[in-house]
Amino acid sequence: MLSVLVAKRLVSGVCQESLRPAVVELVTTRGYKGEAPDDSRGDIIEIPLPPWAEKDGETMDIKRRRLLFQSRKRGMLENCILLSLFAKQYLNTMNEPQLRQYDRLINEPSNDWDIYYWATEAQPVPDVYAGEIMDLLKEFTKNKDQEQRLDAPNLEYLDKGSQ
């Protein structure tokens, strides 16, 4: 379906230090299509959702299994691809504090787009999510090794019996 030439161009284009030119004045507004003024975020301010809470009593193994599902099943395709590739690379070797950071990062934000904007450095990361895992995700997103990123990986990499 894709020629080798196009594939090479695709991945070589991805390998860059920063993904977009810095536009300082954009830090607060997300932007939209049209002349409308800023997002007042009135819904987020006035209709608070129940706060996210860590799950008690989960073994690390179960936590990994849950985070795998939650990495692969996201609100939009971009995150499905990015997070399932990230999970394939890192989930099974994360230690407990890292798992908990990752859990919070992918489960607490209510707008999936925000996670995408932080990972692509289009928006600054709020302090509560900054840390080791966020840095890992940002690096991973830059794709310095120029891997093809056309879709989420199949699950069978987890099948120990098939190797």
Next chain:
Amino acid sequence: MPRLFGMHLPAVSQSSRKLHFSVYGKNNSKVSDGMSTQYPVVDHEFDAVVVGAGGAGLRAAFGLSEAGFNTACVTKLFPTRSHTVAAQGGINAALGNMEGDDWRWHFYDTVKGSDWLGDQDAIHYMTEQAPHAVVELENFGMPFSRTEDGKIYQRAFGGQSLKFGKGGQAHRCCCVADRTGHSLLHTLYGRSLRYDTSYFVEYFALDLLMEDGECKGVIALCMEDGSIHRFRSKNTVIATGGYGRTYFSCTSAHTSTGDGNAMVTRAGLPCQDLEFVQFHPTGIYGAGCLITEGCRGEGGILINSEGERFMERYAPNAKDLASRDVVSRSITIEIREGRGCGPEKDHAYLQLHHLPPQQLATRLPGISETAMIFAGVDVTKEPIPVLPTVHYNMGGIPTNYRGQVITHTTEEGDKVVPGLFACGEAACASVHGANRLGANSLLDLVVFGRACAHTIADICTPGEKLSPLKPNAGEESVANLDKLRFADGNMRTSEIRVNMQKTMQNHAAVFRTGKVLKEGCDKMDAIYQTLDDIKTFDRGIVWNTDLVETLELQNLMLNAVQTINSAEQRQESRGAHSREDFKDRMDELDYAKPLAGQVRKPIEEHWRKHTLSTVDPKTGKVTLKYRPVIDNSLDAEDCAAIPPAIRSY
């Protein structure tokens, strides 16, 4: 009583008895001792159960809870992570804030956009209700973007016109900055919690509980602990979204697996118009990520290998903002005629770099990231490689304009299925007919989610006693689950899935011809049979992603076979269904010529009719029937129906 995310623990307080039916599965000697093959079942009773927590599901759940119904919402995803969150466009409504507007013009645009396959009573209902629905959302707290004088800001979107197509571009799309989908979910979810809606999050609905042709609830798997739950109710609302994942390249998240359509199919009920799959003109070549129509609204243009803005030829007035099926078809024709871009000449270019970089950065920042990460392109310098990509399913579970699921026989006409409702992309009311207009989907979710709630409130009262259910209802679903959990055949889930996706991509994409479709049907049939030889590897029951993706594959297959078989049979081109061997629309009259003197063809001899498809799940054999389109509006005096005409932009 502990409350977590608004979820009661009703198993303790509300279920009448805990039923245990143990299904002893095939025990594999490799399974560890801790792995149980018993499936304890927990029963719940509710006044209403909604499956799916996207825009439509949440609107239905909220409406029901507000009306005093004890409502459960069963969802495989956390509500704000439903695919609705991806929607960045907006909601169409004839509020008239940017220029004079009339919902009847919106009605006309939608009927025309549907290529006269849409049911005009449902379209009347949706477009008339649209302004009320938007104002209602505003009152719930959705912070729509505003003009300087404080009115809701509205912008242009493809296919929207003034004065029945004669008054130029209409601006009726309302938005919340670029996160309309997210705001809708957040607002509805938050509000519904104040009315005590019970959310069962990360529960995978397996099947409907049907008895004597009536829907009595849903059976689901709790992913967190592997328990089975039966949600008994007089009213079940299906709002499970679309099934883009049947194709190799689509803009949908990996969650769009047609679960509701499949549940309805397994219950022996028909799905409608599945052959009508919308291809969004601009998905990124390769990954499939969507480049929003808003780009073209901001001035982006499509060009071919000769650098020509080819849309000027295909749609002289609307150009790049013509209806999606027109643009998708145009791109495909350019490629087929040898003017495609790239070394393989197999895609088109979306050019944005002629726009000022500042405008790009402020108005379309999300596009820059997506183009860079998934296409390796800097939009300020180069065009984005794009291709028509599967984006939306116009077809789905057939309902009337009130959200009630229907079946159809020639003798009796439409008949309501008691206890079953559907809304959103999963349903087919049908407001989008053969082709959906941009920004009409979010509207569809809200209006019909609301309609389901209203209809249930009209015909039921809270607290009504439930009719009895057979003690082993749902046992087949659990048996299927168990079978898949221990499946040890020769073909992996991912293998079968990619076979299905490639077949659909190669045989049932934008351009379709009889020979290629027939080959595709035969291939799909063979692939369907391979489900019996499937191999899974995760034998656990807690957070078993392999099992869930396999259940989703079963669901996708049922959608795929109906889609391709319906497409093969439909010998005409209408809306998104485009046949090279049958290029014209086949209506009951030839609307390209003067009507005087023409004889109306009987329904068996033309194609302006809905397809109703059913499948035998054991064999994968598809059976097709047809149903007339509803051509009258809800009130002929208030809103004249639009007679069919040739569709040009």
